[in-house]
Amino acid sequence: MSTQTSSTQKASAVDFQDWAQQLQARIETVLARTLPAADIAPQTLHAAMRYSALGGGKRVRALLCYAAAELCNTSVEIADAAASAVELIHAYSLVHDDMPCMDDDDLRRGKPSCHKQYDDATALLVGDALQSLAFEVLAAPHLCADGHQQVQMLQILAKASGSTGMAGGQAIDLGAVGKPLTQPQLEGMHQLKTGALIQASVLLGANNGNTAQINAVRAYAHNIGLAFQVVDDILDVEADTSTLGKTAGKDALSHKPTYVTLLGLASAKAYAAALYDKALAPLAPFGEEARRLRELASFITQRQF
Amino acid sequence: MSTQTSSTQKASAVDFQDWAQQLQARIETVLARTLPAADIAPQTLHAAMRYSALGGGKRVRALLCYAAAELCNTSVEIADAAASAVELIHAYSLVHDDMPCMDDDDLRRGKPSCHKQYDDATALLVGDALQSLAFEVLAAPHLCADGHQQVQMLQILAKASGSTGMAGGQAIDLGAVGKPLTQPQLEGMHQLKTGALIQASVLLGANNGNTAQINAVRAYAHNIGLAFQVVDDILDVEADTSTLGKTAGKDALSHKPTYVTLLGLASAKAYAAALYDKALAPLAPFGEEARRLRELASFITQRQF
Numbered sequence: 001m002s003t004q005t006s007s008t009q010k011a012s013a014v015d016f017q018d019w020a021q022q023l024q025a026r027i028e029t030v031l032a033r034t035l036p037a038a039d040i041a042p043q044t045l046h047a048a049m050r051y052s053a054l055g056g057g058k059r060v061r062a063l064l065c066y067a068a069a070e071l072c073n074t075s076v077e078i079a080d081a082a083a084s085a086v087e088l089i090h091a092y093s094l095v096h097d098d099m100p101c102m103d104d105d106d107l108r109r110g111k112p113s114c115h116k117q118y119d120d121a122t123a124l125l126v127g128d129a130l131q132s133l134a135f136e137v138l139a140a141p142h143l144c145a146d147g148h149q150q151v152q153m154l155q156i157l158a159k160a161s162g163s164t165g166m167a168g169g170q171a172i173d174l175g176a177v178g179k180p181l182t183q184p185q186l187e188g189m190h191q192l193k194t195g196a197l198i199q200a201s202v203l204l205g206a207n208n209g210n211t212a213q214i215n216a217v218r219a220y221a222h223n224i225g226l227a228f229q230v231v232d233d234i235l236d237v238e239a240d241t242s243t244l245g246k247t248a249g250k251d252a253l254s255h256k257p258t259y260v261t262l263l264g265l266a267s268a269k270a271y272a273a274a275l276y277d278k279a280l281a282p283l284a285p286f287g288e289e290a291r292r293l294r295e296l297a298s299f300i301t302q303r304q305f
Numbered sequence: 306m307s308t309q310t311s312s313t314q315k316a317s318a319v320d321f322q323d324w325a326q327q328l329q330a331r332i333e334t335v336l337a338r339t340l341p342a343a344d345i346a347p348q349t350l351h352a353a354m355r356y357s358a359l360g361g362g363k364r365v366r367a368l369l370c371y372a373a374a375e376l377c378n379t380s381v382e383i384a385d386a387a388a389s390a391v392e393l394i395h396a397y398s399l400v401h402d403d404m405p406c407m408d409d410d411d412l413r414r415g416k417p418s419c420h421k422q423y424d425d426a427t428a429l430l431v432g433d434a435l436q437s438l439a440f441e442v443l444a445a446p447h448l449c450a451d452g453h454q455q456v457q458m459l460q461i462l463a464k465a466s467g468s469t470g471m472a473g474g475q476a477i478d479l480g481a482v483g484k485p486l487t488q489p490q491l492e493g494m495h496q497l498k499t500g501a502l503i504q505a506s507v508l509l510g511a512n513n514g515n516t517a518q519i520n521a522v523r524a525y526a527h528n529i530g531l532a533f534q535v536v537d538d539i540l541d542v543e544a545d546t547s548t549l550g551k552t553a554g555k556d557a558l559s560h561k562p563t564y565v566t567l568l569g570l571a572s573a574k575a576y577a578a579a580l581y582d583k584a585l586a587p588l589a590p591f592g593e594e595a596r597r598l599r600e601l602a603s604f605i606t607q608r609q610f
Binding site (some may be wrong): 036040041042044045046049092096099101102119120121122124125127128129131132133135136138139140141142143146147148149150151152154155157158159161162163164165167168170171172174175 | 341345346347349350351354397401404406407424425426427429430432433434436437438440441443444445446447448451452453454455456457459460462463464466467468469470472473475476477479480
């Protein structure tokens, strides 16, 4: 990022864990400032929005956004707005996914999910309002010097969130419960359900990049998005609920097709490793500036939660 | 609008009913083209989105948008995009409002509501994806020659939809069931729940206007938004379900505060008439170009459905 604050100025000198922690703290601060205060009417809605969007998560999408911004020298203002927008979309999707008519999950990030802490109607509105807020953040006046470039960012976010992006992936996922899927079908579903927003995170961060950089991060994002989901499926089998902060073993119980049920555990792990390699390949022409993207690929494929 | 097609070219020569019918047909065509086809995956989601957003409604928001565009000479491309965007947001809000955890209404525009025709999970995703699509439409590349002006339109839509706009009004409405509200409280709730999107419809249509025009339509929209809701409350008492196309008498059954319960029927009618006058006053400096906005004010306050 071009106008880094002191906390991230010497990014290349600090190790990955410090870098990630600094930016996790940063996005938390930015989101806390962006979300309406809980004493502004309607108070319950705002408290529930803050409950759902703050205080948790690995913030992988924000980190991907900041890492791409570092490669492409995107300004810190744009990176902050883009990182907030993708985290708000992600938070809204979790709130709606957890609702009884969807995955019916009581636990999220180690806390009661939004509809358990509040109620179903509030959770519905929280998700709706978080989605609007994501677009509001990215439509901040004169965020980009070039208004058309900013419109393009809004287009990327809208497409990634909609019926041929994340929401579409959810719909395919719903329709697939209990059905055998082929690997291409499973992959197509995940490319929408999680891949689209991960790709948007990277592309929004790469806002200022040249064509070579943007093509490279797009290919990176495609593979790392898939890897993310493969690892998610592995963790659903291997990790326990307290480590995950969400209910473990849920996929098997709900007869959802996963990479593990499709490929078996060992092959799923080998596939995640292969995707890691494929994600890194397009970054080869870039040096130290792509370091965080490489480290994130490693973090995503080796994470335990 | 500056580059009208033949269907609306002689707008000022045709009477209001013809004008409205032409533009209702126009917005239907634009939406039909904008919504993904039902044979594009995920098919069920796309079919349900089309089911919910097409084929019905008075399209008051689209008409307000087109009428403001006529006053301000906004291009037809921008007016179409803005009218689609507000109708998509409105359609999403109806789908979510009808869900069991909200108003639990089985009937909408004379048909089974989305969650009855499909299921709750689909209805949730339909609303989510319609919201994303509204922003996608308004983020069409180079819709406005000035990108910053287009970003401002996206900002208006996002604010009007979010927690201090429509979704916020819903939250206040939910919290108010069975509680006595003062008139200012009721008014504040409706200014968000329906007023914010009506105001956005007019402001987005007025995109190309000068300061005098924009100030005038803002004041117009404020009053007509309130009038719309007062009439809605009157119709809920006076009309029957088949005329309304939605369940009549619902407010009284659910002990929702309304203008009728607060003011009584006669005073509510007098209040609607007063708001009509207040809506028209700021349009006085404008001549024939504001004709459709005046006619719409009359339509909104005198409608029987």
